[in-house]
Amino acid sequence: xxxxxxxxxxxxxxxxxxxxxxxxxxxxxxxxxxxxxxxxxxxxxxxxxxxxxxxxxxxxxxxxxxxxxxxxxxxxxxxxxxxxxxxxxxxxxxxxxxxxxxxxxxxxxxxxxxxxxxxxxxxxxxxxxxxxxxxxxxxxxxxxxxxxxxxxxxxxxxxxxxxxxxxxxxxxxxxxxxxxxxxxxxxxxxxxxxxxxxxxxxxxxxxxxxxxxxxxxxxxxxxxxxxxxxxxxxxxxxxxxxxxxxxxxxxxxxxxxxxxxxxxxxxxxxxxxxxxxxxxxxxxxxxxxxxxxxxxxxxxxxxxxxxxxxxxxxxxxxxxxxxxxxxxxxxxxxxxxxxxxxxxxxxxxxxxxxxxxxxxxxxxxxxxxxxxxxxxxxxxxxxxxxxxxxxxxxxxxxxxxxxxxxxxxxxxxxxxxxxxxxxxxxxxxxxxxxxxxxxxxxxxxxxxxxxxxxxxxxxxxxxxxxxxxxxxxxxxxxxxxxxxxxxxxxxxxxxxxxxxxxxxxxxxxxxxxxxxxxxxxxxxxxxxxxxxx
Amino acid sequence: xxxxxxxxxxxxxxxxxxxxxxxxxxxxxxxxxxxxxxxxxxxxxxxxxxxxxxxxxxxxxxxxxxxxxxxxxxxxxxxxxxxxxxxxxxxxxxxxxxxxxxxxxxxxxxxxxxxxxxxxxxxxxxxxxxxxxxxxxxxxxxx
Numbered sequence: 249x250x251x252x253x254x255x256x257x258x259x260x261x262x263x264x265x266x267x268x269x270x271x272x273x274x275x276x277x278x279x280x281x282x283x284x285x286x287x288x289x290x291x292x293x294x295x296x297x298x299x300x301x302x303x304x305x306x307x308x309x310x311x312x313x314x315x316x317x318x319x320x321x322x323x324x325x326x327x328x329x330x331x332x333x334x335x336x337x338x339x340x341x342x343x344x345x346x347x348x349x350x351x352x353x354x355x356x357x358x359x360x361x362x363x364x365x366x367x368x369x370x371x372x373x374x375x376x377x378x379x380x381x382x383x384x385x386x387x388x389x390x391x392x393x394x395x396x397x398x399x400x401x402x403x404x405x406x407x408x409x410x411x412x413x414x415x416x417x418x419x420x421x422x423x424x425x426x427x428x429x430x431x432x433x434x435x436x437x438x439x440x441x442x443x444x445x446x447x448x449x450x451x452x453x454x455x456x457x458x459x460x461x462x463x464x465x466x467x468x469x470x471x472x473x474x475x476x477x478x479x480x481x482x483x484x485x486x487x488x489x490x491x492x493x494x495x496x497x498x499x500x501x502x503x504x505x506x507x508x509x510x511x512x513x514x515x516x517x518x519x520x521x522x523x524x525x526x527x528x529x530x531x532x533x534x535x536x537x538x539x540x541x542x543x544x545x546x547x548x549x550x551x552x553x554x555x556x557x558x559x560x561x562x563x564x565x566x567x568x569x570x571x572x573x574x575x576x577x578x579x580x581x582x583x584x585x586x587x588x589x590x591x592x593x594x595x596x597x598x599x600x601x602x603x604x605x606x607x608x609x610x611x612x613x614x615x616x617x618x619x620x621x622x623x624x625x626x627x628x629x630x631x632x633x634x635x636x637x638x639x640x641x642x643x644x645x646x647x648x649x650x651x652x653x654x655x656x657x658x659x660x661x662x663x664x665x666x667x668x669x670x671x672x673x674x675x676x677x678x679x680x681x682x683x684x685x686x687x688x689x690x691x692x693x694x695x696x697x698x699x700x701x702x703x704x705x706x707x708x709x710x711x712x713x714x715x716x717x718x719x720x721x722x723x724x725x726x727x728x729x730x731x732x733x734x735x736x737x738x739x740x741x742x743x744x745x746x747x748x749x750x751x752x753x754x755x756x757x758x759x760x761x762x763x764x765x766x767x768x769x770x771x772x773x774x775x776x777x778x779x780x781x
Numbered sequence: 782x783x784x785x786x787x788x789x790x791x792x793x794x795x796x797x798x799x800x801x802x803x804x805x806x807x808x809x810x811x812x813x814x815x816x817x818x819x820x821x822x823x824x825x826x827x828x829x830x831x832x833x834x835x836x837x838x839x840x841x842x843x844x845x846x847x848x849x850x851x852x853x854x855x856x857x858x859x860x861x862x863x864x865x866x867x868x869x870x871x872x873x874x875x876x877x878x879x880x881x882x883x884x885x886x887x888x889x890x891x892x893x894x895x896x897x898x899x900x901x902x903x904x905x906x907x908x909x910x911x912x913x914x915x916x917x918x919x920x921x922x923x924x
Contacts, residue, residue, distance in 0.1 A: 519900060590899035591854040598847030599903075599911060603879050603886070663902035667890030675900040702900035703858070 264288035267472035272335020283436035295332030309641030334423025342419025351757035357567035377767035399532035481718025513715035571658035679710030852915025878910035
């Protein structure tokens with residue numbers, strides 16, 4: 249059931265077996281699963297049913313490292329995370345795929361890498377997560393999806409680059425989709441407008457209760473046997489750092505790891521591709537709808553499409569990091585002046601035509617690259633405070649010249665594999681494309697879609713955008729010297745506190761994180777069940 | 782990935798369907814760099830345009846303006862201005878350089894034997910072919 253915390257008497261105590269902070273993808277999955285097993289579950293959600301400015305302002309902070317941007321423009325911290333029922337799934341684009349096996353491995357060429365378990369450990373939970381996020385299932389094999397979609401994947405098969413499948417939910421806003429289930433579950437109480445401002449502890453080893461406040465001034469106390477922090481990759485470390493009852497460094501932060509290793513996916517419009525293919529052969533890049541055949545969402549539809557990524561083999565052998573590309577078809581008007589000088593797409597098309605092939609479809613390439621974990625890339629608390637008196641976040645996002653170089657190397661491999669496979673030619677202009685201009689092309693109008701001349705791209709300093717994928721800030725590791733939570737997602741230093749969400753990822757990989765974080769939440773439900781019984 | 786403001790990344794199905802453009806040669810490759818009325822006032826003047834009539838170069842058949850433009854850029858960026866050297870570098874100097882390029886292009890890409898021109902990653906031999914025809918056209922005999 250849903251309860252508006254603003255209607256409660258100040259000073260009241262609420263609680264249950266488990267108290268979860270945050271009603272996003274992880275919190276709702278975990279809450280419903282535990283409630284279904286009979287546990288008395290409380291979820292504390294900062295916002296209400298919809299976005300409101302005052303609550304959203306609680307997520308405001310400053311960016312003091314690499315600029316926080318989308319592909320096109322600066323972005324504020326409070327634009328990236330949404331504080332209301334469903335959390336950031338309220339602006340999730342719905343892309344789902346699992347991490348690659350290499351993401352779990354220790355890679356000696358990276359300073360920090362490896363998960364404390366392999367993909368097999370997550371496999372059964374990926375099946376459960378598929379149902380939660382409303383996709384067909386956990387089978388992402390290429391052959392299966394070529395048949396299911398009736399479309400071919402891009403015809404690249406090499407040991408460096410390969411196509412893969414993204415299943416897309418349309419998209420599943422967890423608050424909206426699962427509200428009926430929440431409403432109908434009396435032993436799952438979701439308190440709205442309930443902001444956790446402190447995790448109280450006497451000794452740093454046990455959370456005794458949570459201090460909860462509404463913006464209207466109601467103060468509550470939440471008590472539970474087990475506590476789960478599920479507020480996102482920035483708010484999770486913020487709340488730990490802000491909980492200083494026992495240690496000014498924060499709760500569970502004796503090793504000064506809370507908030508470190510902040511990791512994003514490095515997003516770049518890498519360039520253009522001119523495909524030597526019939527449009528029908530590359531329709532799979534756009535994908536199609538499919539119908540879910542079984543489970544609680546049977547009969548509903550979602551999408552699937554193909555994309556390209558560096559192979560695990562190449563990531564290992566070349567001692568690099570992951571990279572994936574989406575090939576996005578756009579409405580380039582016929583004869584559009586894609587650039588004003590230099591070698592144009594038209595020129596290259598004529599070359600391909602002269603050498604006997606038939607250039608067909610123009611695509612632009614959106615890349616998403618893994619960055620190496622860096623302890624200096626971190627979430628810290630600034631001196632400014634929010635309306636509840638909590639210190640605001642300063643995000644010191646760092647990525648390195650090596651990260652940028654590895655991404656660029658990956659794009660060059662894409663270009664070479666396009667040519668080697670006969671798929672077409674690639675123009676690399678990383679960060680040099682006006683994405684908005686592409687979206688607003690009008691046939692017959694002259695529009696430059698390059699932000700700088702293609703021959704003037706600075707390969708050492710091209711702009712990089714964020715994917716809004718905040719990861720690794722309470723990193724999972726077997727040893728407390730390497731991470732904040734253990735392989736069960738329990739805080740190494742706090743016995744009754746667990747963490748859910750992408751902040752526990754041990755590495756970021758390139759796959760969009762929501763599907764995996766939901767699987768981790770389902771796994772945590774099993775673990776907590778064993779602990780509480 | 783966020784839904785906004787980069788929602789463009791999402792699957793475009795339903796409604797109007799996917800927006801695809803067929804840039805087929807058969808549909809006509811029209812580069813409006815050569816159309817002054819379409820260019821913004823400060824657009825640089827094009828040096829070569831693909832709206833020019835195709836050139837017939839002895840031994841090479843018809844070569845379009847776009848290929849000549851590409852060849853000009855290859856020469857400018859790679860410094861490949863020695864026609865004899867370029868021709869002798871071809872696997873078969875007596876044949877059609879474009880046909881030869883077609884034969885070896887994939888292997889060159891596979892081997893990473895590429896050049897980059899204005900961001901375009903091209904196989905060495907196909908780039909050489911464009912430079913050869915551009916140099917021939919720019920020479921005393923023209924084309």
